[in-house]
Amino acid sequence: MTSTRTQPRRLGIMGGTFDPIHHGHLVAASEVAARYDLDEVIFVPTGRPWQKADQLVTPAEHRYLMTVVATASNPRFTVSRVDIDRAGPTYTVDTLRDLKRQYAESELFFITGADALAKIMSWKDVDEMWDLATFVGVTRPGHVLSNQGLEGVELLEIPAMAISSTDCRERVREGLPVWYLVPDGVVQHIAKHHLYSSEMPETEDPLVSAEGHKAEDQHS
Ligand SMILES: Nc1ncnc2c1ncn2[C@@H]1O[C@H](COP(=O)(O)OP(=O)(O)OP(=O)(O)O)[C@@H](O)[C@H]1O
Numbered sequence: 001m002t003s004t005r006t007q008p009r010r011l012g013i014m015g016g017t018f019d020p021i022h023h024g025h026l027v028a029a030s031e032v033a034a035r036y037d038l039d040e041v042i043f044v045p046t047g048r049p050w051q052k053a054d055q056l057v058t059p060a061e062h063r064y065l066m067t068v069v070a071t072a073s074n075p076r077f078t079v080s081r082v083d084i085d086r087a088g089p090t091y092t093v094d095t096l097r098d099l100k101r102q103y104a105e106s107e108l109f110f111i112t113g114a115d116a117l118a119k120i121m122s123w124k125d126v127d128e129m130w131d132l133a134t135f136v137g138v139t140r141p142g143h144v145l146s147n148q149g150l151e152g153v154e155l156l157e158i159p160a161m162a163i164s165s166t167d168c169r170e171r172v173r174e175g176l177p178v179w180y181l182v183p184d185g186v187v188q189h190i191a192k193h194h195l196y197s198s199e200m201p202e203t204e205d206p207l208v209s210a211e212g213h214k215a216e217d218q219h220s
């Protein structure tokens with residue numbers, strides 16, 4: 001008798017503020033997908049990134065749209081609104097609980113760069129997170145990748161992309177190009193909506209405010 005049981009789907013989760021999404025994020029997702037034989041990578045833009053409470057963050061709908069545009073050409077990349085649609089500060093433990101519920105039969109792999117991994121012990125309910133997904137830490141220029149004290153966290157060297165969202169925002173503000181640092185559609189979205197310049201981004205959605213929101217709620 002032959003078994004009809006299929007292997008669980010292998011889902012990558014790439015969480016980020018994506019303000020804006022750049023080729024560093026896309027290469028990280030693509031490389032983990034290839035090395036871990038993932039069926040899909042779900043990009044999850046944060047709603048309210050509480051550890052960035054000291055900075056203005058672009059309205060979520062713009063960050064979501066840029067993520068959709070950036071991932072559209074890859075059939076294995078999708079975008080989830082779970083963090084944007086959940087009220088309150090964004091915690092990865094909630095992201096993983098929500099996605100586990102949605103994809104009950106799948107195995108989850110959470111992708112994180114070296115800088116984010118170095119701070120992971122400060123995340124909310126960190127001990128609960130380890131049971132919900134396999135964590136894969138990837139190299140990032142300028143940051144040391146280490147899983148010391150993080151049992152079970154796997155490490156992967158990926159092609160070095162010395163790009164950050166902070167640098168992209170500063171370049172736009174200074175009138176410098178971001179072509180080839182971010183996907184073409186993201187360059188166009190930034191220009192069309194005057195993001196990162198002195199002009200305020202327009203708002204089309206009551207959920208977002210013109211000046212972006214401050215993620216003032218923090219977990220204690
Ligand atoms: N160039 C890169 N190479 C590898 N990983 C990256 C790179 N840029 C970001 N990441 C990872 O992607 C995830 C989301 O990052 P995020 O959206 O905060 O981008 P960022 O460039 O770090 O933004 P910012 O400069 O605004 O802090 C994090 O896990 C981060 O470590």
Ligand SMILES: O=C(O)c1ccc[n+]([C@@H]2O[C@H](COP(=O)([O-])O)[C@@H](O)[C@H]2O)c1
Pocket residue numbers: 014015016017018044046049051052090091092093116122123124
């Ligand atoms: O769960 C937490 O407390 C937590 C704290 C900081 C960052 N994270 C997650 O880490 C990912 C990268 O976040 P960021 O702020 O570096 O863009 C994103 O998915 C965040 O939701 C999660």
